[in-house]
Amino acid sequence: xxxxxxxxxxxxxxxGDRVTITCRASQSISSWLAWYQQKPGKAPKVLxxxxxxxxxxxxxxxxGSGSGTEFTLTISSLQPDDFATYYCQQYNSYFLFxxxxxxxxx
Amino acid sequence: xxxLVESGGGLVKPGGSLRLSxxxxxxTFSTYIMNWVRQAPGKGxxxxxxxxxxxxxxxxxxxxxxxxxxxxDNAKSSLYLQMNSLRAEDTAVYYCARFVxxxxxxxYWGQGTLVTVSS
Numbered sequence: 154x155x156x157x158x159x160x161x162x163x164x165x166x167x168x169g170d171r172v173t174i175t176c177r178a179s180q181s182i183s184s185w186l187a188w189y190q191q192k193p194g195k196a197p198k199v200l201x202x203x204x205x206x207x208x209x210x211x212x213x214x215x216x217g218s219g220s221g222t223e224f225t226l227t228i229s230s231l232q233p234d235d236f237a238t239y240y241c242q243q244y245n246s247y248f249l250f251x252x253x254x255x256x257x258x259x
Numbered sequence: 260x261x262x263l264v265e266s267g268g269g270l271v272k273p274g275g276s277l278r279l280s281x282x283x284x285x286x287t288f289s290t291y292i293m294n295w296v297r298q299a300p301g302k303g304x305x306x307x308x309x310x311x312x313x314x315x316x317x318x319x320x321x322x323x324x325x326x327x328x329x330x331x332d333n334a335k336s337s338l339y340l341q342m343n344s345l346r347a348e349d350t351a352v353y354y355c356a357r358f359v360x361x362x363x364x365x366x367y368w369g370q371g372t373l374v375t376v377s378s
Binding site: 253 | 294296303304305306309318320354356362363364365366368369370371
């Protein structure tokens with residue numbers, strides 16, 4: 154079975170910082186990786202699909218990259234609305250989520 | 260506007276049963292693969308089950324296989340999850356979510372319904 158390892162689990166950052174979150178798959182998943190943002194008490198919201206495609210309506214400060222087994226989500230300039238938990242997700246006949254990265258205020 | 264509204268959550272004793280429902284609107288429900296995803300308190304996301312548009316393909320996470328049953332009624336634009344033999348570890352918020360095949364993402368989610376399994 155594929156394993157998804159997301160790091161770091163917690164990240165402290167300031168407004169305006171560039172933030173990078175990593176997701177590693179235990180075997181190649183091509184580009185079938187998505188990123189979600191979740192705020193407390195709310196459902197997840199998709200940010201990125203197919204590793205690097207920006208979902209409609211998502212600010213351009215979010216970007217994704219990678220293929221195969223290593224992927225990154227980058228927030229180019231952290232905004233107050235971006236403090237949340239981020240999850241990667243792969244799809245290979247079933248869904249598997251990473252453990253999550255909580256982005257906190259430094 | 261796409262909407263997914265879950266209902267049916269609540270407090271149930273270990274070994275008990277519960278049936279969750281998800282009412283869909285704003286899109287052609289019968290053409291989408293639908294899913295249940297859960298999130299235990301303070302924990303991450305866990306996929307539970309998927310059902311194809313015609314109900315011909317169904318899959319479950321190992322953690323719920325044999326205890327949970329997913330179903331849908333396309334005429335009513337509704338998705339269901341019958342949960343039997345519930346355990347404490349099934350305590351979670353349960354979300355229904357729509358799957359988009361071409362992008363392989365869950366693009367719309369409901370607000371979730373809380374299931375608490377406790378004596």
